[in-house]
Amino acid sequence: MKTLQLLFILVSFSCFAQIKTTQLNKATLPKTISYTGRLINAVRFTDAGDETIVITTETGESQSKTEPDESYREAELFAYQYILTDGKWALQWKMYDYVKECPVDIECNFIKNSFAVTDLDKNGKAEVWLMYITGCHGDVSASNMKVIVYEGSQKYAMRGHTKVRVGENEFDGGEYTFDEPFKKAPEAFRKYALKLWQKNVMQKFE
Secondary structure, three states: OHHHHHHHHHHHHHHHHEOOOEEOOOOOOOOOOOOOOEEEEEEEEEEOOEEEEEEEEEOOOEEOOOOOOOOOEEEEEEEEEEEEEOOEEEEEEEEEEEEEEEOOEEEEEEOOOOOEEEOOOOOOOOEEEEEEEEEEEOOOOOOEEEEEEEEOOEEEEEEEEOEEEEEOOEEEEOOEEEOHHHHHOOHHHHHHHHHHHHHHOEOOOO
8 A cells, every 4th residue: 555655646746747748750840950860759848938849869780980890880879959049949958978889789778768858846947857878798787877867958967887687696786876966956856866767777688
């Protein structure tokens, strides 16, 4: 019963803190908005009077541009926020990460169902939540994992590693750190980030 009550509280809190968004796709995005890669998320919303579009993209794996050996691969991911200013879409911020010159398995992707637009501090300004992993490894080992949050142009970062089982009762990774802006952010931001982390920290290999 206590578990159900806690779940109800968390769901209610999450729904209350969400900002209403409209899903977009390649066909419905304004033609003046440019991006690199394949669309993963694309949403439009209004906060503090601003019309805003946020998109996330991934390139997937491709041959390394800096290594002649064809076995070396690379992958990139991006996020963009555009604001409608004087009738034109202007880029407010762009986030970029990558894996380069990798001869083994590449991971460079946003974590499914982690993207969100919230107003946890109820100040009318949206927080955009991005969560992803990057890695280059040929064994069972932890990957880099990050939670990046933007409120307007203010960036907050939570960085660490996924957690992997390396023995019957042995684990590697799982640690994280908040950057200085995140430490000074509203407590609701860190609580939400920790829930995201705990939900996604355990890495599974297929």
